[in-house]
Amino acid sequence: MDNVHFEKLIGTYLLYITSKYINAHVYVGKEKAMELLRIEGLTKIIKKKKILDNISLTVNSGEIVGFLGPNGAGKTTTIKLIMGLFTITEGHISICGHDIVTDFEAAMENVGGIIENPDLYKRLTGRQNLEYFASMYRNVDKENIDYIVNMVKMSERIDDKVKTYSLGMCQRIGIAQALLHNPRLLVLDEPTNGLDPLGIKELRDLLKYLAKEAGVGVFVSSHLLSEMELMCDRIYIIDEGVIIGEKAIHEEDEESVNDDIYEYTLLTDNRDKTLEYLNSIQANCRIENGNVIVIMKRSEMPNIIKNLVYRDIGIYAASEKHRTLEQDFISITTGSKTQIR
Amino acid sequence: MLFLRQVKFEIMNILRSKFILIIGILILAICIATPIISLFGQKSRTDMYYPMVARGVMTSVVYDRPWYPGEFEEEPIIVDGVTIKSDNPFFWNVKSLIDERGYMENDKGNFSSPEVLDLILEAMEAEQKFYVDLARHITEHSDYRVELAWAGRETIYDKFVHEHSHLPKEQLYEAMSYRMGYEPDMFDEKFINITPEERLAALDEIDEQLNTLYKVVETNDFPLFIDLRIEQERNNIENIKERIAIQEKIIIDDPSQEEWVSQYIEQMKNEIELIETNNIPTLEYRLQNNIIPGEDIWQNTALSNIEMNKRELMYRKILTEEEFNKERYLVEQYKTYARYVSAMEAERDEINNQIVIAQRSLDAGKPDMSFEPHGARSRTFDFLSYSSFVAMFAILIGGWLMASEFQQGTIRLLMIRPKTRTKILMAKFLSALIIFLALYVLGSFLNLITNGICFGFKDFTYPNFTISGEINFFAYYLPKFAVCIMPAIFTFSLSFLLSVLIRNVAVAIIIPIALFIGSSIMMQILVYGNSVAKWLAFTPIPYMEFTSFFNRYSIVKNAIQKGIPLGIGYGILMLLSLSAIFVILSIFTFKRRDITN
Numbered sequence: 042m043d044n045v046h047f048e049k050l051i052g053t054y055l056l057y058i059t060s061k062y063i064n065a066h067v068y069v070g071k072e073k074a075m076e077l078l079r080i081e082g083l084t085k086i087i088k089k090k091k092i093l094d095n096i097s098l099t100v101n102s103g104e105i106v107g108f109l110g111p112n113g114a115g116k117t118t119t120i121k122l123i124m125g126l127f128t129i130t131e132g133h134i135s136i137c138g139h140d141i142v143t144d145f146e147a148a149m150e151n152v153g154g155i156i157e158n159p160d161l162y163k164r165l166t167g168r169q170n171l172e173y174f175a176s177m178y179r180n181v182d183k184e185n186i187d188y189i190v191n192m193v194k195m196s197e198r199i200d201d202k203v204k205t206y207s208l209g210m211c212q213r214i215g216i217a218q219a220l221l222h223n224p225r226l227l228v229l230d231e232p233t234n235g236l237d238p239l240g241i242k243e244l245r246d247l248l249k250y251l252a253k254e255a256g257v258g259v260f261v262s263s264h265l266l267s268e269m270e271l272m273c274d275r276i277y278i279i280d281e282g283v284i285i286g287e288k289a290i291h292e293e294d295e296e297s298v299n300d301d302i303y304e305y306t307l308l309t310d311n312r313d314k315t316l317e318y319l320n321s322i323q324a325n326c327r328i329e330n331g332n333v334i335v336i337m338k339r340s341e342m343p344n345i346i347k348n349l350v351y352r353d354i355g356i357y358a359a360s361e362k363h364r365t366l367e368q369d370f371i372s373i374t375t376g377s378k379t380q381i382r
Numbered sequence: 383m384l385f386l387r388q389v390k391f392e393i394m395n396i397l398r399s400k401f402i403l404i405i406g407i408l409i410l411a412i413c414i415a416t417p418i419i420s421l422f423g424q425k426s427r428t429d430m431y432y433p434m435v436a437r438g439v440m441t442s443v444v445y446d447r448p449w450y451p452g453e454f455e456e457e458p459i460i461v462d463g464v465t466i467k468s469d470n471p472f473f474w475n476v477k478s479l480i481d482e483r484g485y486m487e488n489d490k491g492n493f494s495s496p497e498v499l500d501l502i503l504e505a506m507e508a509e510q511k512f513y514v515d516l517a518r519h520i521t522e523h524s525d526y527r528v529e530l531a532w533a534g535r536e537t538i539y540d541k542f543v544h545e546h547s548h549l550p551k552e553q554l555y556e557a558m559s560y561r562m563g564y565e566p567d568m569f570d571e572k573f574i575n576i577t578p579e580e581r582l583a584a585l586d587e588i589d590e591q592l593n594t595l596y597k598v599v600e601t602n603d604f605p606l607f608i609d610l611r612i613e614q615e616r617n618n619i620e621n622i623k624e625r626i627a628i629q630e631k632i633i634i635d636d637p638s639q640e641e642w643v644s645q646y647i648e649q650m651k652n653e654i655e656l657i658e659t660n661n662i663p664t665l666e667y668r669l670q671n672n673i674i675p676g677e678d679i680w681q682n683t684a685l686s687n688i689e690m691n692k693r694e695l696m697y698r699k700i701l702t703e704e705e706f707n708k709e710r711y712l713v714e715q716y717k718t719y720a721r722y723v724s725a726m727e728a729e730r731d732e733i734n735n736q737i738v739i740a741q742r743s744l745d746a747g748k749p750d751m752s753f754e755p756h757g758a759r760s761r762t763f764d765f766l767s768y769s770s771f772v773a774m775f776a777i778l779i780g781g782w783l784m785a786s787e788f789q790q791g792t793i794r795l796l797m798i799r800p801k802t803r804t805k806i807l808m809a810k811f812l813s814a815l816i817i818f819l820a821l822y823v824l825g826s827f828l829n830l831i832t833n834g835i836c837f838g839f840k841d842f843t844y845p846n847f848t849i850s851g852e853i854n855f856f857a858y859y860l861p862k863f864a865v866c867i868m869p870a871i872f873t874f875s876l877s878f879l880l881s882v883l884i885r886n887v888a889v890a891i892i893i894p895i896a897l898f899i900g901s902s903i904m905m906q907i908l909v910y911g912n913s914v915a916k917w918l919a920f921t922p923i924p925y926m927e928f929t930s931f932f933n934r935y936s937i938v939k940n941a942i943q944k945g946i947p948l949g950i951g952y953g954i955l956m957l958l959s960l961s962a963i964f965v966i967l968s969i970f971t972f973k974r975r976d977i978t979n
Contacts, residue, residue, distance in 0.1 A: 087976065124798040135813040149800035156798070160791030164399050176798035177390035179384070218795060 074101040074258035075137075077151070077226040077258035077266075078123065080311065085118055085282075092118050095132070095284045099260045100226065105248055107273035108262035115282040116262040117157060120230045123260070124154050136226055142359065152179070153224035155232055157214025163204040167214050170203060171221060178222040192247070193217045208235030214332060227251070230271040245272045257287060264360045306340060307333040310355035318352060319345075385805065392813035397581040402779055409771055413825040414832050417761060461514050471528050472517040479510045494556060501549070501557035505542050509561075519599045526676040527599055527605065534595050536562070541588045543573045544581055567628055606670040614934045615657050615665070622650050652696050660692045671744075679750035684740045687753065691737045698733070700726045715944075725943050730741045732934065739847045750847045751855065758833040758841040759850055759855050765829045765927045766866045769822065773870035776818040780877035781890030783814050784972075788885035792976055803973050806819060811878060811965065818874065822867050854895060865950060866928045868957045873898055873926075875961035875968075882968040882975075901926040902937075909941045918946050925953035 078100035087092040093115045100106045101120045111115050121127045123134055125141055134141045139148035161170045168186065175181035193213040203211065206217075212235050219227060227248070233241045249272060251257040263269055269276055270290060278286040306329075309315045311356050319326040324345070326335040337345075339361070349356060397403055456468040459477055466473050483506055486492075486499065488582050493499045512534065520527050539562050546554060551574055558564055576584070591613070598607045619633040633640050664685055667673070673681045704717045706712055716722035743750040751759040784807075787793040796806060834842060845852040873894050903924045908915040908923075918924055918941065930936035931950050942948050 121977065126794060126797050128974060129974060145802055146800040149798060152798070154798055156794045158791065160794065162395070162398075162792055163790065165395070167397075170399065173391055173395050174795065174799065177801050215795075341859055 074103055075258075077102050078228075078260060079133075079135050079139055080123070081133045083119070083122060083134065084114075084130050085122060085127060085321075086130045087118075091247075093122070094283055094369065095233075096279070096282075097304055098284065098287075099279050100260045102225065102256045102258045103252050104275065105259040105261065105273045105276075106250050107267060107269040107276035108260060108279065109266065109276055110262075110279035112115055116279060117230055118263060118282075119175075119279070120154070120156055120228055120260075123228055124152065124156060125149065126156065149171050150222070151225045152228055153219035153226075154221065154228035154230070155212075155215045155219055156228075157235065158208075159204075159211050159218070161203045161211060161214055164202070166202055167199040167206070167210075167217075170214060171199075171218055174218050176204060179201045181222050185223075189217045189220050194222075194243075199302045209237055213240070216247075223258060227257055227259045227261075229259065232261060232262055233263060233265060241268065248272060272326075301339060302336060302337050303342075304334060304336050306358075306360045306362065307335060307349075308357040308359075309349065310357070314352065314354050315349060318349065318354075385809065388801065388805070388809040389816070392809050393817060396779070396783070396813055396817060398497065399782075402782070402817075405778065406817075409775060409821060410828060412771070412824050413768065416765065416829065417832040417836040420756075420761070456804050457927050461510070462516050464518050466514070466517045468606070469523075470517050470521055471514045471523045471525065472531070475513045476510055476517065477529075479513070482506070483760055495553065497549075497868050498553050498557050501546065501553060502560055505539065505557065508538055508542055515596065516599055519602075520762075524678065526604075526674050527602070529675060530595055530607070531597065534592070537588055537591055537595070540572075541585065541592070542673060544585050544588070547573060547581065551711065558586055568625065571628065580854065593758070604672070604674060605669055605853075608665050608934055611665050612662055615661050618796045619654050619657055622654050626650050628974060644789045656693060656696055660689055663905040664689055667744075680753040681744060683753040683755070684744050684749070686742045688737055688744075691733050691740070693735050695730060695737075698726065698730055700730070721945060725945075727944070733850045736934075738849060742847045742852075746845075746847075746852070746853075748844045750844075751858075754841060754844075756837065758830075758837040758839065759844070759846075759859075761773055761833045761837060762826075762830050762842075763859060763862075763932075765826065765833075766862060767927070768825060768829065768931070769866040769870060769929070770927060772818055772822045772825070772867065773873045773926075775821060776814075776874035777871040777877045777894045777898065778891055779818060780874040781816045781881050781894065782887050783810050783878060784881040784968075785885050785887040785890045788979060789887060791979060793979070797977055804969050807882070807969055807972050811968075814878070815871070815874065818870060819867065822870070826863065862928075862932055865931075865954060868954050869927065871899075872922060872957040875964035879964040879968040882972050898926060905937050905941070909944065909946070914944050914946065919948055922953075924948050925957055928953070 069074055072136050076099055078098075079096050082095055083093055083096040084091065096115075096119060098106075106117055108119070117329070118127065122129055122139070123136070129142060136148040137151040141148040161167070162173070165173065168190070171186050172183075175186060187196075190196055195210065196205070197211050198210060203214070206214070212232065216232065218309075219229070229248075232244060232361065236244060245268070248259050248261070252259055252274075252340070261269075261273070271292055272278065276286075276288045276290065277284050278288070307315060312328070312331070312333060316328070319333070319335055322345075324337055325336050326333060328334070335345075342359075342361075346356060346359060384569070400942075456473070456477070458465050458467045459473070459480070460466075461476060461480075466476055486503065490496065490499055493502075513531070516527075516531055516534075529640050529970055536568060540560065543554065543558055554573075555564070555569055558569070573666065591610070593687055594606065594610050594613075597603065600719060626647050629650075633643050636651075659755055668675065668685070671681070673679070701709070701712075704721055706719050712722060716725060739750055740753070743753060749757070751763060753755070754760055787796060797803070799806070819834075844855065845857040846855055847853075848858075876896040876897070877890050880893055884890055904923050905918075908918055924938055924941060924946075928950065930938040931948075931953075933939070938948055
């Protein structure tokens, strides 16, 4: 996507909603983060089976929170509970301070979302779908719909019947319907399904923009871990209905020296001697695809290279690889080791 | 206000479904097409009665459509210089006489002697001559003078017998009974055992009657026609009296036969009473008001209605308890005498009401709806059964409405809106309700207008007659119109509930349709069955078609007669309260449901 054009669009959108709801809930600055979604002790039992067990999480304004978990872990169940599609067995969910059980309508005014695939009315056009959904909110008018359609780049096709749309186009309309009423919280279930790589980038940029500039809180589940890494501020990891980890992802600051553990791939002219040396200093090393892999702190690495050179071992290359979220994820979830529930 | 906006958008959403829209438009097209089709159907149905009788079996109803001439036309017959066309009311009489005579000459062996055959042929020739004389003057089936032919034929044969009384009695009897079916006793009494003076007097009388008949036929003199008809009726009374005298003689000769013979006598006395109190006064009324029989006017329908009802009243006398107990089938049907009496009284009241209504309508000079069965009012009223179409449509829309949301998965995007489930459900329910009610009103209105265009708006200006007086047609029609939509509301609520419960469009539609159609079959079985299914009154089964409450003969009337307590008000109450229960149930289940798909 042409980033300049995109910025312009988002700018118009922001300007538009700012002018419209100046006193309502346009996020100003980053100093005051509001709690938009709060889940406390959420338990869901379906047919005597505990799908979710005592889940608690929060989403603040201006924050993109990821929700990771293997298939059948309870991601969609959680999202359905947040959106009021499921009844709560135990616990509380509140959106912008409104409990979704006792104050459903007020709570839902503040959320937009996609759950699973965005199944639209196929007999209607994209616009008719949006108009129909818009009719259930207080303040959504035709102009607003036009802005959002433009934003998801569907202006050309919006008056075609949905049955002629591709999955990616449906997904775009799905995003449009979620943003229709200018919600403070976005809850997205696998929103990148069916989008092309460019579309995924656009969505990512859009979500980042909404979070950082408009202060929208975003709660997004996805199985694309790299996606999560690229856009989330925080990630909850769920497995078998229990939250088993919460991880903050910091934006990498290239300037600062960090001392994390990295994985290094060494390509040398004498593999045996290299291994001999590494073993002698009791480093965590192994051979993979004919290369020597060593895992250690970054600060120790220059020393090792110095020593290898000193031992007359020729080094062609030494590459660094960050320990990824994927590895974290696999190491802490059961993943596909057990059967999907 | 917000809710109304939601309903408005729901209506738009539903109407954007091609499936619903096309069915709706088709139904509206039926409303307009029905009167137009029957308008064409009616045109091709003029004057079909007599040729069909004469031909015996003739399956096609279409005979003389103006745009397709000659389809059933036969060659005209020329007899004695008179050309009789195939659409003449006596064409088939004459033609069959000619044909039959042809056959009989080839078939001599069937008769005891050649003289008998000659006699028959001679009599048939006389009959043919009579018909040809009539055919010369009467060319329309609807002509009232056609009526004279039936009694006239008898007179012709009487005359023939008298004129041939010199022949042997056996021959004469064989020949005459071949054509007329005389009873032997009667034949002797009337033609054989009389003095020559009596015979002369009888012949004089016959000649006078025939003269009058021919005079009426030739001059088209309606008052004279009435005189003749009254005289024919009086003769008829005389004939019946003679027959009674013979029967009384039989009782004296053979008392063992008293029981059934006296029943027969009773019947004949009834017949006399009927002629005196019904046929003759009607003829006099026709003369006074110049209501010519055979003409296509409502007064004729009203008069024959009165005649028919009076006849029916005669045969529906309430038996005494003793007589009732003797009739096993009555005991079986009604169980107790009291129930029989009340059922019979209700029936007699109904018949009396019909007579009063017909009389009132005639006196006022304005036709009741029932005497204009092809008028705009009758057609509009009959079209109340259109509500069944609407009920089917309501089932379609109700079953489709929620289940399709589940099946398409759109329910998810719907349920995340800031509207409670009750509101979403009610908006959908109301929007569909509005759509099919609008279809009902619009369809009936279009039908009414088309009826007016096809059959004349003037008919709507006439009042309907009830036992308590005159009532404007629309005042009579509209309450029934409102009542008839109740089953649709009921079936709609049912399919809506199933739609929420089962979440499958096909099932939610098929079950109510099966129940709706099944209810009329159930009614047939339960009402015409042996046992009296009183519990039927506590189910919605009899109330699936309210039109049957407004007809004189219907399965509902039959059920009421059998002692099943059915009532319109009670039915409405039941259907509406069941509908309300269905709606509450659907809200209740929908509120607690997890949207799993």
